[in-house]
Amino acid sequence: MKKTAFSRRSLLASAFALTLAGALPAHADDFKMGLLVPGSIGEEGWSRIGYDALKRVEKELGAKVSHVELPENPDAFEKAFRDFAGQGFRVVLGHGFQFQEAALAAAEDFPDTVFLVSQSRVHEANVIGLNTDVSQPFYLMGIVAATMGHKAGLVGGAEIPPVTQAFEGFAKGAKSVKADFPISTVFLGTFTDATAAKEASVSLISQGADFVVPNANAAGMGVIQAVKEAGAGVNTFNVYSDYTNAAPKNVLGTFLADYGQGIVRVVSDIKDGNVPKANIEFGLKDRDVVKFTFNDQAERPIPQELRKHLEEVTAKIVSGEVRTLAQ
Numbered sequence: 168m169k170k171t172a173f174s175r176r177s178l179l180a181s182a183f184a185l186t187l188a189g190a191l192p193a194h195a196d197d198f199k200m201g202l203l204v205p206g207s208i209g210e211e212g213w214s215r216i217g218y219d220a221l222k223r224v225e226k227e228l229g230a231k232v233s234h235v236e237l238p239e240n241p242d243a244f245e246k247a248f249r250d251f252a253g254q255g256f257r258v259v260l261g262h263g264f265q266f267q268e269a270a271l272a273a274a275e276d277f278p279d280t281v282f283l284v285s286q287s288r289v290h291e292a293n294v295i296g297l298n299t300d301v302s303q304p305f306y307l308m309g310i311v312a313a314t315m316g317h318k319a320g321l322v323g324g325a326e327i328p329p330v331t332q333a334f335e336g337f338a339k340g341a342k343s344v345k346a347d348f349p350i351s352t353v354f355l356g357t358f359t360d361a362t363a364a365k366e367a368s369v370s371l372i373s374q375g376a377d378f379v380v381p382n383a384n385a386a387g388m389g390v391i392q393a394v395k396e397a398g399a400g401v402n403t404f405n406v407y408s409d410y411t412n413a414a415p416k417n418v419l420g421t422f423l424a425d426y427g428q429g430i431v432r433v434v435s436d437i438k439d440g441n442v443p444k445a446n447i448e449f450g451l452k453d454r455d456v457v458k459f460t461f462n463d464q465a466e467r468p469i470p471q472e473l474r475k476h477l478e479e480v481t482a483k484i485v486s487g488e489v490r491t492l493a494q
Contacts, residue, residue: 198438200224201251201259202234203244203266206359206385212408213358213384216426217262217285223427224434244269252277258434260285260297264329270294281437285426286329288446296446297433301329301382302336302491303451303484304422304459307477308404309340311419312378313348314473316402320351320371322390324358324383333382336491340480351376357386364389372397380404391418399466416466422459424449429456452485 200221208218218234225232233256235247244266251259252273260283261270267289270282274294287296312319321337323330334352341348351374353367364386368379372393379394380403381387387406394403395414405411405421429449436443449456459481461469469477483489 197231197255198228199231199233199254199256199258200434201256202232203247203251203259203261204234204236205239205263205265207236208234210359210385212387214262216407216424217260220427220430221260223431227431228435228438230434230438239265241265241269245272248273248282249277252280252282256280258283258437260430264327267294267296281442283433288448290443290446293442295433295443297429298329298446298448299424299426299429299457300448300450300491301333301422301424302339304457305333305336305380305382306340306484306489306491307459307480308380308420308422309337309342310344310477310480311404311469311473312337312380312402313341313344315419315467315469316377318349318351318375319378319380320353320368320374320376322364322367322371322379322381322383322387323352323354324386325356326354330354330382332492335493337380339491339493349375355383355386358384359386361386361389361392365393368393369397372401377401378403380406382406388413402465402467411462411464415462415464418462419465419467419469420459420461422457425456425458429453450485451481 202217202221204214204217206214208214221232221234224230237243248259248269258281262285264286267284267287270284271294274282274292278293282294284296286298288298289296321334338350351371355363357363364383368390371379377400379390381390391410391414394401394417399416402417402419405418409421411418433447451457
């Protein structure tokens, strides 16, 4: 990032300090929210989660809403942000870490719009990160894998912080059980290619992985397919979407983020003129947002004793006694 751009944003942050203290006016009659998604809302997965959150804002807060499906193109991201802000949208959500730089660039020229960025830890002037700490549920998955399995494979859409931090949590959880538990990781370079995810999963399984876990949005369905075809000896977890019906014997549990609940909470505050003064962190403490459940119909369901242990670990994560990330 260029120093000049950073300086401009720093000056902007100072100029709007009073505004962000909660003085932004609310216009209830024309409150509008826009959404940018990196894919299709027609597919179950990350983009659909963002769209469902937007529709909840429309229903529960009476907002006028609109969304745009975008390719992975930073120039397109910034243009879309500017288009929404130029039309008087009070809130625009870029649904994914990849929208962060575009939001920071556009925000300089639209101080009356609040730019939200999913899976981001940022707070600068009118740009606010909404981070779901996925390292926490992945830590629990790691405990299960190391307790019930012999080797794990992780399939990520791209090597970006929300994915790498999730996998770091998984590794820490697994190694809390077995310090030498083997884990192999593959980054696809795509969040939409289920075929590539399936091929990567088949390769990991051939190398001995009996747990293969995705963090790849819509591409994650390829992991589920590979695990099902591998048979009852290979297990996985749902991440963001519930694909249990596609592999009911292999899916041991489901991590869901009820993102809509969190978004409604944040956007309601903004509508009332109360802009968050720091980035927002959702985690296992937010039981209405982050949910981790078990599949009793699996071939080898998670034993009750292990489930009890997971509850104990969850309490320690919430209290801060257990850290799921290195920092």
